[in-house]
Amino acid sequence: MEIGEALRKAISRFMGRASHDKEAVEELIRDIQRALLSADVNVELVMELSENIRRKASELRPPPGVSRRDHVFKILYDELVRLLGGVQPPYKPAGRPHVLVMVGIQGSGKTTSVAKLSNYLAKHGYRVGVVCADTYRPAALVQLRQLLQDKGIPVYGEENSSDPISIARRGIESLKPQGLDVVIVDTAGRHKDQDSLMKEMEEILKALKPNEVALVLDATIGQRARSQAEAFNRLAKIGWVMLTKMDTSARAGGALSAVAATGAPVRFIGTGEYLEDIETFSADRYLARLLGMPDLAALVERVRLAEVKISESEVEKMMSGRFTLSDMINQLKEVAKMGPLDKLFSMLPLQKVKSIDVEGLADQLKRWEAIVNSMTPEERSDPAIIDSSRARRIARGAGVAEKDVKQLIKRYNETKRLMKTLKRSMGRAPRDLLLSGLVRKEIDRDTLKG
Ligand SMILES: Nc1nc2c(ncn2[C@@H]2O[C@H](COP(=O)(O)OP(=O)(O)OP(=O)(O)O)[C@@H](O)[C@H]2O)c(=O)[nH]1
Numbered sequence: 001m002e003i004g005e006a007l008r009k010a011i012s013r014f015m016g017r018a019s020h021d022k023e024a025v026e027e028l029i030r031d032i033q034r035a036l037l038s039a040d041v042n043v044e045l046v047m048e049l050s051e052n053i054r055r056k057a058s059e060l061r062p063p064p065g066v067s068r069r070d071h072v073f074k075i076l077y078d079e080l081v082r083l084l085g086g087v088q089p090p091y092k093p094a095g096r097p098h099v100l101v102m103v104g105i106q107g108s109g110k111t112t113s114v115a116k117l118s119n120y121l122a123k124h125g126y127r128v129g130v131v132c133a134d135t136y137r138p139a140a141l142v143q144l145r146q147l148l149q150d151k152g153i154p155v156y157g158e159e160n161s162s163d164p165i166s167i168a169r170r171g172i173e174s175l176k177p178q179g180l181d182v183v184i185v186d187t188a189g190r191h192k193d194q195d196s197l198m199k200e201m202e203e204i205l206k207a208l209k210p211n212e213v214a215l216v217l218d219a220t221i222g223q224r225a226r227s228q229a230e231a232f233n234r235l236a237k238i239g240w241v242m243l244t245k246m247d248t249s250a251r252a253g254g255a256l257s258a259v260a261a262t263g264a265p266v267r268f269i270g271t272g273e274y275l276e277d278i279e280t281f282s283a284d285r286y287l288a289r290l291l292g293m294p295d296l297a298a299l300v301e302r303v304r305l306a307e308v309k310i311s312e313s314e315v316e317k318m319m320s321g322r323f324t325l326s327d328m329i330n331q332l333k334e335v336a337k338m339g340p341l342d343k344l345f346s347m348l349p350l351q352k353v354k355s356i357d358v359e360g361l362a363d364q365l366k367r368w369e370a371i372v373n374s375m376t377p378e379e380r381s382d383p384a385i386i387d388s389s390r391a392r393r394i395a396r397g398a399g400v401a402e403k404d405v406k407q408l409i410k411r412y413n414e415t416k417r418l419m420k421t422l423k424r425s426m427g428r429a430p431r432d433l434l435l436s437g438l439v440r441k442e443i444d445r446d447t448l449k450g
């Protein structure tokens with residue numbers, strides 16, 4: 001059974017049970033262990049994951065409004081994310097230049113990925129150069145030059161040499177004086193057998209002593225990913241994995257075992273044949289796809305929101321209509337402190353946008369705070385009295401444009417209106433419900449209508 005399917009089955013079985021007591025958790029753990037072990041995930045890692053689930057399920061209480069079933073599932077989910085290398089900080093190649101060699105078997109997508117990654121890094125402000133050390137496929141050099149040179153990314157290659165090691169060496173020597181931050185080396189994958197490929201890689205790595213080796217893995221190859229990953233990892237410690245062809249229907253379960261086998265996280269994924277088709281890897285999105293259960297993703301999201309702590313008195317205030325402009329801003333500040341903004345922000349009915357530009361929000365908050373500070377106490381407690389001339393005065397005092405003042409008041413009125421609707425629609429529903437993220441659904445529906 002493919003790993004994704006095995007995990008899906010284990011989860012469905014648990015979710016479908018009538019009770020979710022200790023026994024059910026043990027059964028879930030056994031099923032998950034079987035699934036992971038049969039995908040060759042390292043035994044120690046599996047044991048650690050099991051122990052963490054067991055401990056958290058017995059020690060932690062579900063957040064308000066969340067069933068034990070959903071809570072246990074979220075615990076499992078978090079452990080799977082951790083197994084996948086957790087949440088990676090942004091990629092920051094260090095060293096001058098940082099020499100990165102991309103390896104992988106024939107057709108895995110190395111050349112395409114080298115082009116994508118160099119363009120991606122160049123866009124993020126790095127000066128990047130590329131060395132084509134593939135002597136078996138002359139088209140690779142032509143392809144890289146076509147794709148990259150007009151982006152200002154130098155590509156070193158030799159048309160008539162058949163020695164990849166000296167090409168790579170000369171390539172780095174010739175690119176170094178150009179003051180680059182990163183040099184990415186594309187290697188060949190086409191060999192008559194795996195042994196000769198490995199031998200060539202070994203020599204290249206010995207000669208170049210790169211800062212990093214990245215493994216390019218085709219997401220569609222399933223469990224073979226693991227033996228490939230291990231073979232390359234024996235040659236050199238794989239720093240990270242680039243998973244290609246994630247735009248195809250493959251569930252990419254092999255990646256999980258490859259990652260577990262090498263201990264190297266996935267950093268980037270390829271999502272198509274074009275230069276722009278590269279994304280940073282997100283364990284969240286990957287698991288949603290591996291498990292093939294979109295409703296599970298929604299569930300994780302709901303539990304996550306429930307785990308956010310907004311105090312009862314705040315909720316009380318919001319619901320009672322004693323919700324002032326300053327309250328709104330204070331609340332936004334609290335939310336801003338709490339991290340993954342786009343998710344948390346959507347809990348408060350203040351923005352319709354789906355994803356929030358964090359820096360933009362911080363700026364906006366500063367502006368709004370200045371606006372509220374330059375209001376009189378009467379204006380603050382009753383913004384309805386703010387007419388154009390007052391708005392102009394406030395704007396001058398806060399050093400903002402008049403339209404910023406109007407925007408803030410509009411946002412405040414919308415929020416208040418929403419609170420009223422919410423109160424009506426929820427009647428005397430327990431506060432917990434509000435906290436559990438149900439709010440969000442109501443609001444989405446509401447804002448969509450409005
Ligand atoms: N759909 C899709 N196709 C991809 C992706 N990455 C690579 N490809 C395709 O996969 C095929 C092989 O890609 P290459 O980059 O040539 O692979 P390689 O590892 O350099 O191959 P060799 O040099 O022969 O070892 C090409 O047809 C690419 O267009 C991807 O993320 N999505």
Ligand SMILES: [Mg+2]
Nearest residue numbers: 110111134140
């Ligand atoms: Mg190639």
